[in-house]
Amino acid sequence: MPTPQSPGNPTGGHEMDFIPSPLTPTAISLPVPDDPSITTHSQDRAESPSRSAKPTAHNEEPNATKVHTWSHNVRPLRLSRTHHHSKPNSDGSLGSRSTDHKTFAYEPVPNPTRYQKLERHLEDGWTTEIAAVCLSVACIVAIAIVLREFDGQPVPQLPEVVSLNTIISVLSTVSKSLLMYAISACIGQAKWSWFSGQNRQLRDLELLDEASRGPLGSLQMLFARTVSSVASLGAVITLLSLATDPFVQQVVQHSSQPVTTESDIVSTGKMSFPAPFLHGDNNATAPITDNIEAINSAIWSRQAVYDPKASCPTGNCSWPAFESLDWCMETTITDVNQVRVNCDIAFKRDNFRSIFQQFSSFGTYTTNTVPCEIYSADSATPLSYPITFSLEGGRGPLVSNPAGREPTFVTTFSTEFMAPMSIFNGTTSNVSHLDIPNPVLALGYASFDLGPANDTVTLKKLEQAVVSLCKTRFDLKVEQGIISGSASTPNYGNFYSDARARQSLGQSAWCWAPDGESATFNDPVQTLDGNIHYLLDKSTLSFCTNASLSLGNDIANRLSGAYTGSRANDEVRSSNYTTAQWKSNEDVMERVRDHSLSIIMGSIVSSLNRLYKSKPTEAVTGSFTSYQTVVEVRWEWLALPVAIEIMGLVFLLLVVRGNSGVPVWKGSILAALYHGLEDAHGEGRPETASEMADFAKRTSIRLTQSERTNGLVLGL
Numbered sequence: 001m002p003t004p005q006s007p008g009n010p011t012g013g014h015e016m017d018f019i020p021s022p023l024t025p026t027a028i029s030l031p032v033p034d035d036p037s038i039t040t041h042s043q044d045r046a047e048s049p050s051r052s053a054k055p056t057a058h059n060e061e062p063n064a065t066k067v068h069t070w071s072h073n074v075r076p077l078r079l080s081r082t083h084h085h086s087k088p089n090s091d092g093s094l095g096s097r098s099t100d101h102k103t104f105a106y107e108p109v110p111n112p113t114r115y116q117k118l119e120r121h122l123e124d125g126w127t128t129e130i131a132a133v134c135l136s137v138a139c140i141v142a143i144a145i146v147l148r149e150f151d152g153q154p155v156p157q158l159p160e161v162v163s164l165n166t167i168i169s170v171l172s173t174v175s176k177s178l179l180m181y182a183i184s185a186c187i188g189q190a191k192w193s194w195f196s197g198q199n200r201q202l203r204d205l206e207l208l209d210e211a212s213r214g215p216l217g218s219l220q221m222l223f224a225r226t227v228s229s230v231a232s233l234g235a236v237i238t239l240l241s242l243a244t245d246p247f248v249q250q251v252v253q254h255s256s257q258p259v260t261t262e263s264d265i266v267s268t269g270k271m272s273f274p275a276p277f278l279h280g281d282n283n284a285t286a287p288i289t290d291n292i293e294a295i296n297s298a299i300w301s302r303q304a305v306y307d308p309k310a311s312c313p314t315g316n317c318s319w320p321a322f323e324s325l326d327w328c329m330e331t332t333i334t335d336v337n338q339v340r341v342n343c344d345i346a347f348k349r350d351n352f353r354s355i356f357q358q359f360s361s362f363g364t365y366t367t368n369t370v371p372c373e374i375y376s377a378d379s380a381t382p383l384s385y386p387i388t389f390s391l392e393g394g395r396g397p398l399v400s401n402p403a404g405r406e407p408t409f410v411t412t413f414s415t416e417f418m419a420p421m422s423i424f425n426g427t428t429s430n431v432s433h434l435d436i437p438n439p440v441l442a443l444g445y446a447s448f449d450l451g452p453a454n455d456t457v458t459l460k461k462l463e464q465a466v467v468s469l470c471k472t473r474f475d476l477k478v479e480q481g482i483i484s485g486s487a488s489t490p491n492y493g494n495f496y497s498d499a500r501a502r503q504s505l506g507q508s509a510w511c512w513a514p515d516g517e518s519a520t521f522n523d524p525v526q527t528l529d530g531n532i533h534y535l536l537d538k539s540t541l542s543f544c545t546n547a548s549l550s551l552g553n554d555i556a557n558r559l560s561g562a563y564t565g566s567r568a569n570d571e572v573r574s575s576n577y578t579t580a581q582w583k584s585n586e587d588v589m590e591r592v593r594d595h596s597l598s599i600i601m602g603s604i605v606s607s608l609n610r611l612y613k614s615k616p617t618e619a620v621t622g623s624f625t626s627y628q629t630v631v632e633v634r635w636e637w638l639a640l641p642v643a644i645e646i647m648g649l650v651f652l653l654l655v656v657r658g659n660s661g662v663p664v665w666k667g668s669i670l671a672a673l674y675h676g677l678e679d680a681h682g683e684g685r686p687e688t689a690s691e692m693a694d695f696a697k698r699t700s701i702r703l704t705q706s707e708r709t710n711g712l713v714l715g716l
Contacts, residue, residue, distance in 0.1 A: 254629050316480065532545065
């Protein structure tokens, strides 16, 4: 426990000397530096005896030495009683008491050092607060820069003890601390401005001082009469700053998002020239074998459409839109009432005349045919299949053989057939089917019903399909392993003959170009497998070649066929007709009947496109999509920290600009000590905290010029 010092020795030590007495109120003694710039005076302008006497050796040890070492030549502050001295009256009684007042006259330090000048500049101005606010704003800007750098990017690979959230949290904490330092100083300065110019409750001084200390004091200030002070803006900022950390924690979140990466391993095929030799085979049978295999697989496969080939390692890929040659198809089912049918199966002796003469003269059997033709308005050539006339039985020759016997006249016709209407083999013409000029293949399918008169047939169904070369723009993608996309309307172009091509490639050369585009063949003649020569314009995908295009024949040979029926007439034995029907060996016809020509032809075209686009030299590369954890910045959660920074700047400007006539004291407690209440309490000072609070509520004060010291003090 500290040892109380003698009242006559005010500098005896640094311990607080509190001597309770109900008759002597408590006062604060200020620290007095041992500096020549500060001079101590008494009311009667004389030193007290205790100070004028030189200290003895007993007084110097050990306390005097201890005080000198602890205080660095500064007399310590202590809480003490104000001493009242009663002056005796002439009659010997005690008169009024007098109080010794110590006043301090400040004189500037002569020749201050650079450090002292800097210290005074920082204490008497707003440099530190402005710097703090600027650094606080810089931290917010740094947060925005860091977030902008990592927004949408994969989670950064940082040391285990550091994360992106940690960096943002540290910057946010530094920003908040710097701003609160400036806000506290501004509220402290606003406290003195509040008492400048008019009387205020002394209680307001405590409320404003508490507001500069933290959120609770700020909340109390907002519910008091001090809410009209400019300091209320600082109180609002202090309260809002409590939500800064939760808001900043919501700024960064991690999500799994698709990331697109371009790669050569993501590829799909295209065709710029319908090369007959595929997969690097050099023998002449290779293209035929490849074509037929593709056609057969399409006919008999359960797969209706062959998706294009695509290499996609992740199952999610995309390609830029690209143009390619393609095998395209058009189909139509024609209204049978809009066609003309020339199929007469009635028995006519003239149809058998030539073969009967051959039989009669030489005993040999021959056949005669008459075409069954179907004319459609959208086809330049008819769909045709032969009606066959033949002889069966009998014995010949009838001229030289007495035992001869006439044969039976048999008419064989098709009740269902499929046949080509046009095939392009390199010779251009004006043939057009379904508005496509010079198609590679035009194929028709027809089925009949026998008429009631047994000598006519009635067309029941007519379906047409056209296959030709076209130019198409594709937009492909793969999602979850399933390829999909869209294709533009095909440009079927036209086959034509070109003089320059014939000069470079030979008289058998033929060309193809898209409609509306002019081909320019500037590149030299290219050679494929030694015997296929061609010219190519990659900009328009036009080409010329001397190769024979056999694809139309390959398809027609695999699909053409018929179901046939026969009708016989034996004029010798009977005038009645005998008929018989049977199926041909064409099982392809049954496949077409079950699925329709358009479905079968669509499968064939898709299969051929996969084949012709499988050349690795004409691959189109794209990008694959993979999912990875990325940083997602929710910028809206930065609104509060940014708003607080703006409010802090505004508050600082308001306090600085509205501080006219008031010294820059900020929140310094020394201002309250040196410029406290002047003769405010007389002899009855409040002692307890509650008494001081109650008295403060009933006391109005303001900053005023002291008549005694000629300085600013809190006066009544």
